[in-house]
Amino acid sequence: MSGRLLLVCRLLMRDLRRRRTETVLLLVAITAATATLTLGLTLNEIADRPYQQTRTATVGPDVIVTPRATGQAALDELAPMTTAASVTDHSGPFPIAYLTMTAGDKSAHAVIEGRDSAPVSINRPAVTDGTWVRPGGVVVERAFADALGVRVGDTVSVDGHPLRVIGTAVTAARATYPYAGWHYPGSVLVERGGLVWVDRGDIATLAGGQPLSYTLNLKLADPAASATYAVGDQLTTWQAIDHLNGRLYGDAQMALLVGSWLLSGLALAGVAGIVAGRIIAQRRRVGLLKAVGAGPAMIAAVHLAEYLVIGLAAAATGLAAGWFTAPMLIRPSAGLIGSVNAQPPALRTVIAVTALALTIAVAATLVPVVRAAATSTVHALADAATPPQRRRWRIWLSRQLPTALLIGVRINARRPRRARLVTVNTLITTTTLVAVLVVNTRVEHFDLGYTELANPRSERMDQALLVVIVVLCILALINAVVSTWTTVLDARHPLAVARTLGATPAQAGLGLAVAQLLPAIPGVVAGIPAGIGLLTFVSTGEVQHPPGSWLLATALGVLLAIAVLTAIPAMVATRRPVVDALQSAPT
Structure with a gap:
């Protein structure tokens, strides 16, 4: 048994050294499919890391409550929530108005949140440029500012009231642009929009005759317990916000996964073509091995071992390529801070990628290998094409x-x-x-x-x-x-x-x-x-x-x-x- 294994290893190393170009082509073909699959599978796993970093930096809340009622009725509804047994801290209620902001020739829905200049214990938006709110100024959520093309020092208009952009900031209390949750007061239909902050004293003037809504940020004793809350139009958990931010990558993930399927088929065809050529070139060696006593199982083992080794090497290469490439290809939203850090792929990703590489290697080689093993000694030594x-x-x-x-x-x-x-x-x-x-x-x-x-x-x-x-x-x-x-x-x-x-x-x-x-x-x-x-x-x-x-x-x-x-x-x-x-x- 050890002698046969040694023979297989020697023939394997000999073929890999003699046919380096074909070996590299096989490696590239399978690696292309495995690297794309790695990107698709790891996209969701790494896309939420910037949100977690933003949540930590801004002391993000666990639950955000925004009643459908407005004015004093909303404040009365929020009052008992701050003293609930599971709540350890809170900030707000903060007034909110759903208005229109115009920057240059662009007008868009904007969720206007009134804040104080003094910091709070929960939900402290991180200023990325400029300063925090003050009377007469507006701070724009960074992704929303990028979409509108506004910068610090520009002048925007909120329902006809000119305001100077004094800063940009990010938060974990609302989903980043365009999922800030704009809607008409009292309505359950949510539309796309961006988030801005103004001084609490300015929001009543900006809202005009529109009744103000309110939002309350809660910190729970067990943050994971917020997942049990019934999320709706009046209550949002940090998990729901994370999910909304992840929707930005949904189409990209689908494109990568479907692309990996197509590339797998293309790799399968390429590997099959290369393998067929190699086995045809090795037909005389098959005859020589059979002439000295090797059976069909030995012939199949000699050929399959080579391609399984290449498949495993391609799986490792594809995982490494996807791991190092993901941070460069996956750009976090401007509404979040931090970066997509390269971390080792999850175990399920490793298993899936390895299985794909071995499947391509085996599926592309099994038929020609079995045919070569079943070829008669005389026909193999003659090395003639099938008429x-x-x-x-x-x-x-x-x-x-x-x-x-x-x-x-x-x-x-x-x-x-x-x-x-x-x-x-x-x-x-x-x-x-x-x-x-x-x-x-x-x-x-x-x-x-x-x-x-x-x-x-x-x-x-x-x-x-x-x-x-x-x-x-x-x-x-x-x-x-x-x-x-x-x-x-x-x-x-x-x-x-x-x-x-x-x-x-x-x-x-x-x-x-x-x-x-x-x-x-x-x-x-x-x-x-x-x-x-x-x-x-x-x-x-x-x-x-x-x-x-x-x-x-x-x-x-x-x-x-x-x-x-x-x-x-x-x-x-x-x-x-x-x-x-x-x-x-x-x-």
């Missing part, structure tokens, strides 16, 4: 084809599984590109009452889509290059024979390009409805279809890229003398 199945109608049809097209069809007939991998590669690539087109054509109405501002949720989704599309294009490029080069190496002898029989170098090179384009066409055609259908499936809103010209340009662009990638190795292959190709040993 295509001949049918009379195929022979008749082939006689009608131009020379270049005939060469391409025969190349694919010799290696049909490789042609299917090209189809899968182009299908997934086109699906992703079309899905991105659909996202970019969406008509977004993200208004805060009177104007349209930037949607921070969409901004984060666009960042995630950029990551997915860049990684996918790199992986698709690698797959296309590997598939083309493998086809060129495998077709050297058939092309040499064709040139001996009268085919010109141009026809041979064009035949290689056709061999890649033929299986790519159905992948591109199927990828267009697949991309639209995928986004329709994962989207919660109405999907806007991109113009037909965009879809046609995408399809032609994918096919043109494949043709260009095929042209260079095809030209190199056809420039080689026929005699050298015929005299070279089979690969």
Whole structure:
């Protein structure tokens, strides 16, 4: 047993050293999928860290109560809550008015909260620029200020009353822009809006004839017990605020998770193509091992061990890449302080990523490995390609084809599984590109009452889509290059024979390009409805279809890229003398 294990390890190390380029390509293909999955799974885990830091820095409350009643009725309703047995501290009640703030040519809903200049024990907003409230001035929540484009020293108008912006601040007592909770007094329908603070003495003037609402901040003996409170339009817990802030990353997480599924399929196709080429190149070694007494189980173990080791290395690399990349890609809301610190991934993330890497490695290698293990010794030593199945109608049809097209069809007939991998590669690539087109054509109405501002949720989704599309294009490029080069190496002898029989170098090179384009066409055609259908499936809103010209340009662009990638190795292959190709040993 130890002797067999030693043999497997020696052959494993020998293959990894001799085929370094292919090993690196395998590692990159699987790592692309695992790194994207790591980002998607860790997004929610790390997105709430800035809120926790903000909550600590601002002494955030555990429960925030805002009665639907206004004026004295609201104060009477809040009075007994400050003496409840579970409450250890409180601040407020603070007056609130739901008004409109105008900055330049932009007007938006604004929750106006009246505060005192003296600090309180609970809910002390942290000033990030300028100073805290004073008469005649306004402090704007930082994310809201960024959306409106206002800075300290600017002048804004609150329901027609000009105020000078004296500072920006962050708080953990309300969700960051755009989820500050604006609504009409007495209404349960909450709309988007931002939060600002003014001096308590100014709020009555700003509100005019509108009755004031009030809010009360409570600190509990057991902060975790606030999760048992019935959250509604009159009561909010810090957990609910954390959840609202996390919604900013919901679309980005979906984009990363769906992207990891697509990249997994692309990695599977790429790995399968590389593995098929490697096992074909190792067919003679399989015959030698069988000739000296190795059984099918030993042959399978020799091959699988190599790819399992690469899969585990890719899982570790993907976890590390996702871990270090997440803080750079995930930008916390401006309404929070702190940063997204890189911390070791959770155990469930490690297990999921490792399982994905091993699944890709095993799924892509199992069929060719089993086929190699079941190959007879004589056939393996002969190292001959499987002859295509001949049918009379195929022979008749082939006689009608131009020379270049005939060469391409025969190349694919010799290696049909490789042609299917090209189809899968182009299908997934086109699906992703079309899905991105659909996202970019969406008509977004993200208004805060009177104007349209930037949607921070969409901004984060666009960042995630950029990551997915860049990684996918790199992986698709690698797959296309590997598939083309493998086809060129495998077709050297058939092309040499064709040139001996009268085919010109141009026809041979064009035949290689056709061999890649033929299986790519159905992948591109199927990828267009697949991309639209995928986004329709994962989207919660109405999907806007991109113009037909965009879809046609995408399809032609994918096919043109494949043709260009095929042209260079095809030209190199056809420039080689026929005699050298015929005299070279089979690969």
